[in-house]
Amino acid sequence: MDLYNIEDPSFLKNKSEDELKEIAQEIRKFLIESCAKTGGHIGANLGVVELTIALHKFYNSPEDQIIFDVGHQAYIHKILTGRINQFDSLRQYKGLSGFPKLSESEHDVWEAGHSSTSLSAAMGIAKARDIKGEQFAVVPIIGDGALTGGMALEALNHIGSDKTKMTIILNDNEMSIAPNVGALHNMLGRIRTNTSYNRIKYDVEELLSKIPSVGSSIRGVADRVKDSLKYLVVNGVFFEELGIKYIGPVDGHSFHDIERALKSANESSGPVLIHVITKKGKGYQHAENDEIGTWHGLGPYKIETGESIGSGGTMSWSEFMSNSVFEHALKDERIVALTPAMPVGSKLHKFQNELPERFFDVGIAEQHVVTMAGGLASYGMKPYVAIYSTFLQRGYDQVLHDIDRQKLNVFFGIDRSGLVGADGETHHGVFDLTFLLPLPNMVVVMPRDEKEAKLMIDFAVDYNGPIAFRYPRGNILGVDMNEERSEIELGKWETMQKGIDITVISYGPTLTDVLEANSALKEKGISVNIINARFIKPIDTDLITEIAKSGQPILVVEEAMLTGGLGALVQSYVMDHDLGTTVKRIGIDNTYVEQGSVSELLEEVGLTKENIINKVLEILSNEKK
Numbered sequence: 001m002d003l004y005n006i007e008d009p010s011f012l013k014n015k016s017e018d019e020l021k022e023i024a025q026e027i028r029k030f031l032i033e034s035c036a037k038t039g040g041h042i043g044a045n046l047g048v049v050e051l052t053i054a055l056h057k058f059y060n061s062p063e064d065q066i067i068f069d070v071g072h073q074a075y076i077h078k079i080l081t082g083r084i085n086q087f088d089s090l091r092q093y094k095g096l097s098g099f100p101k102l103s104e105s106e107h108d109v110w111e112a113g114h115s116s117t118s119l120s121a122a123m124g125i126a127k128a129r130d131i132k133g134e135q136f137a138v139v140p141i142i143g144d145g146a147l148t149g150g151m152a153l154e155a156l157n158h159i160g161s162d163k164t165k166m167t168i169i170l171n172d173n174e175m176s177i178a179p180n181v182g183a184l185h186n187m188l189g190r191i192r193t194n195t196s197y198n199r200i201k202y203d204v205e206e207l208l209s210k211i212p213s214v215g216s217s218i219r220g221v222a223d224r225v226k227d228s229l230k231y232l233v234v235n236g237v238f239f240e241e242l243g244i245k246y247i248g249p250v251d252g253h254s255f256h257d258i259e260r261a262l263k264s265a266n267e268s269s270g271p272v273l274i275h276v277i278t279k280k281g282k283g284y285q286h287a288e289n290d291e292i293g294t295w296h297g298l299g300p301y302k303i304e305t306g307e308s309i310g311s312g313g314t315m316s317w318s319e320f321m322s323n324s325v326f327e328h329a330l331k332d333e334r335i336v337a338l339t340p341a342m343p344v345g346s347k348l349h350k351f352q353n354e355l356p357e358r359f360f361d362v363g364i365a366e367q368h369v370v371t372m373a374g375g376l377a378s379y380g381m382k383p384y385v386a387i388y389s390t391f392l393q394r395g396y397d398q399v400l401h402d403i404d405r406q407k408l409n410v411f412f413g414i415d416r417s418g419l420v421g422a423d424g425e426t427h428h429g430v431f432d433l434t435f436l437l438p439l440p441n442m443v444v445v446m447p448r449d450e451k452e453a454k455l456m457i458d459f460a461v462d463y464n465g466p467i468a469f470r471y472p473r474g475n476i477l478g479v480d481m482n483e484e485r486s487e488i489e490l491g492k493w494e495t496m497q498k499g500i501d502i503t504v505i506s507y508g509p510t511l512t513d514v515l516e517a518n519s520a521l522k523e524k525g526i527s528v529n530i531i532n533a534r535f536i537k538p539i540d541t542d543l544i545t546e547i548a549k550s551g552q553p554i555l556v557v558e559e560a561m562l563t564g565g566l567g568a569l570v571q572s573y574v575m576d577h578d579l580g581t582t583v584k585r586i587g588i589d590n591t592y593v594e595q596g597s598v599s600e601l602l603e604e605v606g607l608t609k610e611n612i613i614n615k616v617l618e619i620l621s622n623e624k625k
């Protein structure tokens with residue numbers, strides 16, 4: 001079978017099981033080879049090869065709506081819907097997205113990137129279908145990790161009570177990114193190991209099918225026996241009690257078993273959940289043996305050895321942050337660390353292994369993690385919540401209502417602040433300032449390099465109140481740790497270079513570009529006053545006033561949304577206090593930034609040394625007029 005000839009999934013309809021197995025094998029081989037070059041979410045995809053093929057054989061996409069939760073496991077779906085030729089560009093600039101994308105194919109009916117949205121989306125689609133009197137199938141596929149997300153549970157609550165027809169595929173591989181956690185995970189584990197129920201249930205169903213309809217009273221008794229079995233051996237009771245018919249566990253690598261379950265689900269008039277058991281990384285030894293979560297998603301690798309290509313170098317920001325907080329925790333018993341399912345990305349292993357009683361992986365539960373940190377803080381602890389900027393969006397009300405309003409002593413490590421690269425528009429950490437800066441009690445900081453990070457971590461640990469500590473994806477800028485630095489003082493900025501023509505204010509790693517632009521501007525005889533706004537909030541109002549009174553125009557450069565960013569704060573301060581000086585900004589202007597390498601994306605949004613130079617020249621030339 002030439003995978004490159006696939007245009008749509010209809011070719012699967014008349015394939016025999018042996019042929020399907022062959023296709024699965026070819027797809028696996030392709031995925032392993034292709035992701036070795038581009039990187040990507042290989043582990044999750046290798047686990048759903050048979051499942052995705054079986055779904056596309058059984059259903060008629062796009063009329064039947066197949067909805068992938070998170071969407072990181074939709075590569076096979078992309079291959080079966082005619083996109084194999086684009087895999088060379090997977091997750092690259094202008095290339096094939098790593099997630100379902102409406103603009104890529106009519107078969108992508110729902111976009112995601114963040115987890116646990118599929119069931120709510122499915123409910124909406126199913127309701128629209130019913131209101132319009134249409135008949136198609138609605139099939140959300142949700143992982144055991146994504147099922148721990150609060151939204152998924154809210155949706156189950158609604159779907160079960162409403163009895164809306166849909167077939168939910170629960171893809172249980174026992175892994176979130178890291179090994180999955182929580183009581184739901186434990187419950188699924190019990191079901192997986194409880195084979196006796198499954199055997200009895202199938203036997204009883206088999207028996208029931210043989211009872212003729214005339215024997216209705218016998219059949220009634222038998223039905224009740226079958227129903228009561230679930231109470232005896234607990235399988236699926238959780239879902240059944242919610243009003244959702246449970247089928248499973250089903251071997252997710254067996255075409256026969258999946259098809260049998262899909263047929264059975266299809267006959268039901270209400271919601272059904274098929275519990276499918278799969279192996280993450282299936283068919284590729286390195287990914288299959290992964291017990292940590294490294295193979296969930298990664299960059300290019302060597303196929304034979306599984307070694308990563310091109311990673312390494314200096315320490316990542318995440319590792320530096322987590323290790324530094326861990327060092328503090330060894331001395332300060334108030335410090336506890338929390339993560340919503342991201343111990344791998346946030347590099348919390350040291351904390352997790354050495355201080356397990358003060359470490360909490362709460363699963364994909366951003367709202368819960370924030371408020372739980374509040375509870376810990378309210379009782380004298382110093383919680384460190386390592387959370388990706390993009391996922392903190394989920395916990396915003398909790399940050400506002402529970403933490404900031406009560407001035408609780410929570411230290412947020414806001415990982416992946418700024419542009420993240422290949423994951424694209426669902427994952428860039430560029431909105432957090434817009435939602436954090438209005439909070440009256442929140443302090444927001446972002447260090448520019450390793451030395452400043454160390455000083456700021458010391459500050460944040462000592463600080464008593466909510467503090468958001470932003471840091472980007474990628475490696476930390478290493479410097480001489482003995483270098484002299486001005487003391488970190490709440491709301492005070494650092495003057496990195498005194499100048500007389502224009503002030504450029506920035507923070508974090510973007511300052512490197514500002515410093516580079518400065519070298520070129522110096523050659524043109526322009527003297528730049530360079531300010532490190534290490535506190536993005538509170539801003540240094542004394543310094544802004546002093547600069548404005550000196551008559552210098554100001555340029556604020558930031559890797560964040562312009563709306564509600566630092567530049568906006570500085571502009572309003574200058575305006576509100578009639579300081580009269582010009583304030584211009586470079587940042588992300590009212591757009592969702594796509595996927596690509598961070599440098600390509602910085603170029604696209606104008607966050608480059610060249611653009612800073614041009615903007616400075618433009619401002620100075622306008623000032624002269």
Ligand SMILES: Cc1ncc(C[n+]2csc(CCOP(=O)(O)OP(=O)(O)O)c2C)c(N)n1
Pocket residue numbers: 044070072073113114115116142143144145146147171173175176177280296340341342364366391394
């Ligand atoms: C709201 C949110 N939090 C965290 C993540 C990061 N994340 C992406 S996939 C994933 C694990 C999902 O596990 P599961 O649903 O079981 O899928 P699997 O990879 O095992 O197939 C996590 C935590 C996310 N995408 N969205």
Ligand SMILES: CC(=O)[C@@H](O)[C@H](O)COP(=O)(O)O
Pocket residue numbers: 070072113114177296297345416420423473
């Ligand atoms: C799909 C998802 O949300 C995660 O797998 C994400 O891709 C991880 O990103 P990092 O590689 O930055 O940890």
Ligand SMILES: [Mg+2]
Pocket residue numbers: 143144145146171172173174175176180
């Ligand atoms: Mg999983």
